[in-house]
Amino acid sequence: MTDIVAETARLRLRGWRARDRAEFVRRLNTPAVMRWLGGVQDEAFYVTAFDRIDGYQREFGHTLWIVERIADEALLGFCGLKRVNSPGAGALTREFEVGWRLREDAWGQGFAKEAAIASLDLAFDRFGAEHVVALTVAGNTDSQGLMHRLGMQRREDLDYTDPRFGPELNPTIIYRIDAAEWPAARAAAVA
Ligand SMILES: CC(C)(COP(=O)(O)OP(=O)(O)OC[C@H]1O[C@@H](n2cnc3c(N)ncnc32)[C@H](O)[C@@H]1OP(=O)(O)O)[C@@H](O)C(=O)NCCC(=O)NCCS
Numbered sequence: 001m002t003d004i005v006a007e008t009a010r011l012r013l014r015g016w017r018a019r020d021r022a023e024f025v026r027r028l029n030t031p032a033v034m035r036w037l038g039g040v041q042d043e044a045f046y047v048t049a050f051d052r053i054d055g056y057q058r059e060f061g062h063t064l065w066i067v068e069r070i071a072d073e074a075l076l077g078f079c080g081l082k083r084v085n086s087p088g089a090g091a092l093t094r095e096f097e098v099g100w101r102l103r104e105d106a107w108g109q110g111f112a113k114e115a116a117i118a119s120l121d122l123a124f125d126r127f128g129a130e131h132v133v134a135l136t137v138a139g140n141t142d143s144q145g146l147m148h149r150l151g152m153q154r155r156e157d158l159d160y161t162d163p164r165f166g167p168e169l170n171p172t173i174i175y176r177i178d179a180a181e182w183p184a185a186r187a188a189a190v191a
Contacts, residue, residue, distance in 0.1 A: 036140040077102035079115035096129040147175040151185025
């Protein structure tokens with residue numbers, strides 16, 4: 001069975017293969033990529049993180065998939081769909097959540113937007129989401145820029161404190177888009 005989930009003009013979203021883990025850490029465990037994610041992390045962090053990613057796929061049939069550039073099959077990072085599971089998330093728990101993380105040399109080229117559009121298409125068309133949220137922190141203006149560009153709405157009423165983190169990484173701030181909003185938002189995002 002193929003592990004390819006979606007293809008866009010330049011990218012492939014696909015399932016994780018065993019060798020992806022080391023390549024992901026090598027390319028993405030950098031101070032810039034991890035700036036708003038708790039900083040560079042150790043091996044134990046990634047063992048847990050990769051187990052969670054595998055678990056989302058098993059439990060929900062979707063996960064934060066590998067983003068691969070079709071032209072050279074380079075691993076650029078991940079993008080995809082999980083469910084909200086952070087401590088403190090309250091009523092948001094188990095809502096569809098879109099997430100992204102790309103290596104630095106792939107930033108600023110529209111790859112994240114391209115992968116995120118494919119992920120939102122999957123959320124609404126294949127997985128039947130009624131709405132999808134995206135989570136970040138106030139300082140992460142790049143991630144918020146992407147949320148805004150995708151037509152997601154800032155929802156201050158859904159913000160929450162994540163007890164795992166200190167003041168720099170709190171509160172978790174929320175953007176959301178509903179299924180009915182996606183066709184027009186998508187058209188604007190690709191324009
Ligand atoms: C967040 C991240 C994926 C964005 O990647 P990127 O390469 O900047 O994204 P793209 O090039 O696809 O840009 C997407 C859109 O967001 C907008 N955008 C990006 N950064 C922005 C910023 N700082 N301010 C305003 N808009 C911004 C751009 O307008 C762009 O749209 P356009 O190409 O139509 O103009 C990338 O910075 C990253 O991997 N960061 C580290 C990991 C991380 O923090 N993940 C998110 C955790 S919440």
